[in-house]
Amino acid sequence: MSGEVGNKVLNTLREWEQAEGHVTGFMRLHGELLQIQNEARSGVNVVRPNPAEPLVRDRLCEGVPLVPFEEFSPDWDEARAVFEQIIAWFAKDSEGPQEEVDGLREIARDRPLMAEIAAAWYRGTPLTDFARARGIDEAILASAVGASLKPFLMACSELLSPEVDQETWRRKYCPICGGKPDFAYLDKDKGARWLVCSRCDAEWLFLRLECPYCDNQDHGAMAYLTDQKESSSYRVYVCDQCHGYIKAIDLRRAEWQVLLPLERVVTAELDKEAQARGYKPGWADR
Numbered sequence: 306m307s308g309e310v311g312n313k314v315l316n317t318l319r320e321w322e323q324a325e326g327h328v329t330g331f332m333r334l335h336g337e338l339l340q341i342q343n344e345a346r347s348g349v350n351v352v353r354p355n356p357a358e359p360l361v362r363d364r365l366c367e368g369v370p371l372v373p374f375e376e377f378s379p380d381w382d383e384a385r386a387v388f389e390q391i392i393a394w395f396a397k398d399s400e401g402p403q404e405e406v407d408g409l410r411e412i413a414r415d416r417p418l419m420a421e422i423a424a425a426w427y428r429g430t431p432l433t434d435f436a437r438a439r440g441i442d443e444a445i446l447a448s449a450v451g452a453s454l455k456p457f458l459m460a461c462s463e464l465l466s467p468e469v470d471q472e473t474w475r476r477k478y479c480p481i482c483g484g485k486p487d488f489a490y491l492d493k494d495k496g497a498r499w500l501v502c503s504r505c506d507a508e509w510l511f512l513r514l515e516c517p518y519c520d521n522q523d524h525g526a527m528a529y530l531t532d533q534k535e536s537s538s539y540r541v542y543v544c545d546q547c548h549g550y551i552k553a554i555d556l557r558r559a560e561w562q563v564l565l566p567l568e569r570v571v572t573a574e575l576d577k578e579a580q581a582r583g584y585k586p587g588w589a590d591r
Contacts, residue, residue, distance in 0.1 A: 314336075338452060341452075377427065401445070
């Protein structure tokens with residue numbers, strides 16, 4: 306999500322609230338989170354991860370993301386400041402125990418600890434021990450860390466995405482940071498399917514008939530759900546092998562300016578429908 310897109314998302318939410326007199330609590334909550342991340346993104350100082358051209362080419366050919374954690378170099382003081390804002394945002398509307406908030410604040414005060422937890426999150430290592438030791442739900446800890454690092458990862462994505470050969474990557478994970486996709490779209494030109502990274506918002510081309518979370522190419526074990534409207538722009542791809550799902554929008558049918566960070570939020574009902582049918586968000590499965 307570039308700063309320009311972030312501003313458009315926030316302006317759209319404000320327009321909706323002015324036109325309708327309100328937005329849902331869910332939408333307002335996510336709008337506040339996007340505000341924090343957008344403001345942080347505008348001030349991010351990130352060292353460009355700029356490996357030599359042959360190394361870029363070799364990594365992409367070998368299926369290696371361009372930014373391993375060792376080369377991800379945010380300003381950790383800035384990252385801690387964002388983390389503290391995320392904690393305050395979480396605490397304001399949280400119905401969880403106070404010890405969770407206290408545990409998150411303990412992490413925010415300890416720069417080496419936060420970097421250690423961030424490294425584990427980035428590499429997909431369970432955060433169970435970190436969370437349990439501080440009385441925090443593991444999913445909440447992972448979400449807080451991911452939300453705090455997103456502005457820095459988006460900066461990496463904006464810098465390096467032009468280096469990716471979209472015709473050759475076609476993998477289930479992000480070519481920039483290695484994250485899993487949490488949204489998809491079918492482009493206007495050919496209806497090709499693109500995946501969107503849950504961590505850095507990078508976009509990459511992917512096969513239409515393959516699960517983006519497992520190796521399933523059995524068309525009989527995959528499907529997509531819609532709201533049954535002939536003009537529907539939305540669909541949910543589901544896989545009966547891994548029981549994961551991913552939401553998507555067909556840009557050929559969308560008659561409005563599509564802002565992908567906003568589409569993630571306004572399609573919350575699709576999450577409920579997929580989960581009611583026994584599927585899980587594939588990107589959240591660590």
